[in-house]
Amino acid sequence: MxxxxxxxxxxxxxxxxxxxxxxxxxxxxxxxxxxxxxxxxxxxxxxxxxxxxxxxxxxxxxxxxxxxxxxxxxxxxxxxxxxxxxxxxxxxxxxxxxxxxxxxxxxxxxxxxxxxxxxxxxxxxxxxxxxxxxxxxxxxxxxxxxxxxxxxxxxxxxxxxxxxxxxxxxxxxxxxxxxxxxxxxxxxxxxxxxxxxxxxxxxxxEREPIEHGPEIVASFGTHTRWLMPDSKLPHIVVEALGRVGAPSVVAIGHGEWTGPRPSNVRLEPEIPQQRLLGTAKVFVTHAGYSGVREALTAGVPMVAVPLFADQPRNADRIEDLGLGVRVDVKGLSATVLAERIRHVLNTKTYHDAAENHAAQMIDLxxxxxxxxxxxxxx
The missing domain is CATH 3.40.50.2000 (Glycogen Phosphorylase B;)
Known part of the structure; x- marks a missing residue:
């Protein structure tokens, strides 16, 4: 120029x-x-x-x-x-x-x-x-x-x-x-x-939800697979969602998938996260700020599994505001994660708090x- x-x-x-x-x-x-x-x-x-x-x-x-x-x-x-x-x-x-x-x-x-x-x-x-x-x-x-x-x-x-x-x-x-x-x-x-x-x-x-969208959306960000190529965390998440049984979508990134394939869980390299959150009831997330902001806008409570950077503080804030729960990743099992997901899915106060914050977002x-x-x- x-x-x-x-x-x-x-x-x-x-x-x-x-x-x-x-x-x-x-x-x-x-x-x-x-x-x-x-x-x-x-x-x-x-x-x-x-x-x-x-x-x-x-x-x-x-x-x-x-x-x-x-x-x-x-x-x-x-x-x-x-x-x-x-x-x-x-x-x-x-x-x-x-x-x-x-x-x-x-x-x-x-x-x-x-x-x-x-x-x-x-x-x-x-x-x-x-x-x-x-x-x-x-x-x-x-x-x-x-x-x-x-x-x-x-x-x-x-x-x-x-x-x-x-x-x-x-x-x-x-x-x-x-x-x-x-x-x-x-x-x-x-x-x-x-x-x-x-x-x-x-x-x-994007306000238009996807027709017949999932009840649970899980995503751990664009850099997660690069940062932890040998981790079994994605497998743990998918197995946990299989145990919960609700219709779910998981962003697993690109590359070969060798983990579990529960019938209620759809695995995708990438997902239209904003639109999926329009119908979701729970968001399983690493608590990156962009994803948290999208969940707040959509009024979706979260199960936060922080991994690095500001994510632990974001996850703590989610808990402080009653918007969901924080789950520590070290030693995490599918059993524990499934229990935490069910807890948020079935607890009205989390959904009420998320809807309240969505109303605050709309007013901005x-x-x-x-x-x-x-x-x-x-």
Missing amino acids: EAGDDSVTVTSSISQLYPLVAVAKLIHVRVLLTSLPIGSHLLPAMVPLARAFRRRGHEAVIATGPAMAHLEHTVVMPDVPAPSDLGPPPPWLPERDGVLKAPLWSSPLVVASAANVLDFARTWRPDVLVRETSEYGGQIAAEVLGIPHVLVDIAPFAPLEIPLLDELMDKVRARFGVSAADPVLTAGLTPASWHPAQHHFRVPI EVFTNIPDHLVSAV
Whole structure:
């Protein structure tokens, strides 16, 4: 893309005065969104948000790593790898070893991300930067450029898993010679009862349920099979669902399946999770934030089996709010899991709490209105 014309130059000069000057009357702004190259970070929120900016007449592109360069409106941060680019996964069996302590911070990666963003931004000249929770290089770049930045909080508990996060960020800032600047807008994607934020929005989901859908949906995310290729956890889940007996669908990922095949359980490499949750009565999940958010929106209680990152905190929050139960993965058996699934399936209070949170979600403003809040904030 070419550097801007006169109108973009005016926009950039005014935006330096944030937050004292509103820019709502400007014809358009240039928005640079940044994300780690992970599908679950990009597809539910960042890609639709880029579309929303563009529909309102603004320019918007997403800076992410090469693994996600096939998505629309992206520019490549060449030095930002996807998890699968980092080599083979650790020798981890969750049913034997328990929760994996996944590294959620890498100073070299944050430095590389900031440098990549700056390389592009100094030519493209964005007026504002919008980052997702785990992409810290974008915030550093915004501080260097002196432009406002926005946080789309796709994983509100993830920063709590990084010891001394503020000190780590300040060390990176020192390399770039900048000071910390707070986001002008923090966009939470769940109600305040889940986690506080400046503003709370809901991400639209497909409302049309699948006809004759399952009572139980089970999925453990896009990276689980890569992280634990030798684990028997998927087998344990399928066997447990066979014991429960309710119609179920399980996302098992791609590759050969050597586990059990109960007659009431349909095994699929991938599933339309949002639509299936529209008819489900229980969601068996690793408690990744995107899946939890979809279950909250659909009003489906959960059986949470956390595996890594912020998932244990998410699972604890599910229990705290009466939205389901947490089940520890270490030593997990099909017998125990089946009992927990039956308990949630047959306990009205979990369903009532889930429906209450779904009503809270429906009352939230749709997140594609973030562009309107943003131009008012800056």
